[in-house]
Amino acid sequence: MNKHQGIALFVLLLAGFVTIFDLFVVNVAIVSIEKSLNASLTELTLIIVGYELAFGLLLITGGRLGDIFGKKTLYQAGMLFFILSSVLCALAPTAMLLVIARFIQGLSSAILFPQVYSSIRINFDQQQAKKAFGYLGMMLGLAAIAGQAFGGWLITLNLFGLSWRTIFLINIPIGILAIALSHYLSEGDKIKVNLDWVGVILSSSGIGVTLLPFLMLPIWGWALSSSSILIMGLLLIALFVYYEIKLEQKRKVPLLSIRILNNRPFVIGLFIVMCVYATSSAFPLLLSILLQNGLGLTPLQSGLMFVPASIGFVISSFITPSWVNRYGDKVLLWGAVLYGISYIVLMMNINVTSSLIHFNKLILSLFFIGFTQGMIMTPMLNLVLSTVQMESAGMASGFTATLQQIGAAIGATAALVILQYKLQHTVSKMAFEQLSNAVSFSLLFNVIMALCAAGLLWLLIRLK
Structure with missing residues (x-):
């Protein structure tokens, strides 16, 4: 692995770190957020699961967009939106605005994260990719744990009296560094097709509705309504699969090739x-x-x-x-x-x-x-x-x-x-x-x- 590839790997690891770090860091900040914004239990739950839900919605779409517009371009766009959404989270004056900002942050992560996996495949040969995925796995594990340990330290430090807001502001310098070095990434081959928008809607709604009863369990419990929502989500996913099969039979390019x-x-x-x-x-x-x-x-x-x-x-x-x-x-x-x-x-x-x-x-x-x-x-x-x-x-x-x-x-x-x-x-x-x-x-x-x-x-x- 030469110097150019080493920097490219570093850039990809930064994206892997921030997306997973923000998945876990809010867990240790939730008490501080509750006191600062006078948030209700429902709002606190949505602050946590809103990111997870949005993250899951567009991952398939994010991966496909990388195939169409190029991995580097989507990486840069995803990281830019991630920085901006982190600023929105840090500046949120109310709990509901923080919920909205976290949802936007999750959507940006869904665009960014798939480019990390696919970029490793196109920037490194098979032997180098094994090492790269090894470093990535290490970084994702560290990000999950750092979200709890480092996040707790940041809140306790209370830098400039910002308390929990620093867990979002820390993303700004990391994101800027990642974008500045992203020219070391390869764009990869682009496929000249139109995006399957019906597939995007069906897959996103199916995944979102399926995940919702699991993520909202602390508030809803598991009642008949939760089972009904889960069944509805699975039916939407089945409809998505059926539509993608029909699209392929018509020799068109689907969002997800079945x-x-x-x-x-x-x-x-x-x-x-x-x-x-x-x-x-x-x-x-x-x-x-x-x-x-x-x-x-x-x-x-x-x-x-x-x-x-x-x-x-x-x-x-x-x-x-x-x-x-x-x-x-x-x-x-x-x-x-x-x-x-x-x-x-x-x-x-x-x-x-x-x-x-x-x-x-x-x-x-x-x-x-x-x-x-x-x-x-x-x-x-x-x-x-x-x-x-x-x-x-x-x-x-x-x-x-x-x-x-x-x-x-x-x-x-x-x-x-x-x-x-x-x-x-x-x-x-x-x-x-x-x-x-x-x-x-x-x-x-x-x-x-x-x-x-x-x-x-x-x-x-x-x-x-």
Whole structure:
């Protein structure tokens, strides 16, 4: 990898960092936002899920736009809108305006993020792409943890009395640097077609309506109306698939070529992505609840508890690519199995009868989780996207990123549902014991998802 490619990779990593950082950082700022803007529970929930919802809406479209107008052009446009929307978030005088600004920020992320995946495919050869995806996986993991630890520190620092607004202002210098260096990126081949606007509307509405009951679970709960909305969303997605098939039969270019779903290794890879990202959202949510509600830690203290996982993830991200080169894709299979075991170890360490958790054991458990997560998440994206042809890179990237969002939404929802069920059916004299048992039980979801990912990886490796 030469100097030019090194700078190009740095530019792509910056985009990956800011989009995922802003997905998680609001979680630790929510109390400060509530006090500052006198926000209601509904508004607070929308501030969090509005970004996630908008992010999921246009990922497929964002990937396709990169194929049509060029990856570099869409990267620059997406980053510019991300900077402007971050300014709107920082300046928001009311909670409702912050909700709107966060939604716009999510839309800009949906345009920006798919270009990261597809640009790696066109800026680097196959061997270099493995390393690039390794660095990207490391950066995405760090961004998720930094959103909690670094975000909590920024709020506590209260620079110039700006409190929570600094978590959005930090995006401005990062974004400006990214745009200034973006000329190092390659545009890639452009396909001369018109955008499938009907497909855009159907896919966006289908994904949005499907995600809505999961993201709004803290307010709505899961009632009959939630099931009805979910069914409506799935019907819209089915209509989208039907329309795209008909469009291809007429020899027109669809938003999403359904033929890509005939690529069995790619489809299996998408389910692996869903399983892994379901765990990545459920784990920090459950542990944060235990640390803050059970042990009474502040958001900053709770965020710092994720640092061991971050260190493990970074170390693994550096080591795993060389292991993959030496031993092949079965390294991911080993990683998935160990990843499931790491959650069993964590369950044993937090399922205690008093609040006297052995923090040394907890720190080692979190390091183990981060390390094994790096073993699977770091090379996973390269493995999945390498199953499609280069001309479909943008479309496949958008599809993969969409499944990441759906997996994360399902994971967070499943974790909350299992936790609430266990709390309602557990009787204990001590509140902490009841909570720790419930959190430990809920982590079984992550064990199951990790083992499902392992099974799918075994199947994918056999097919390849």
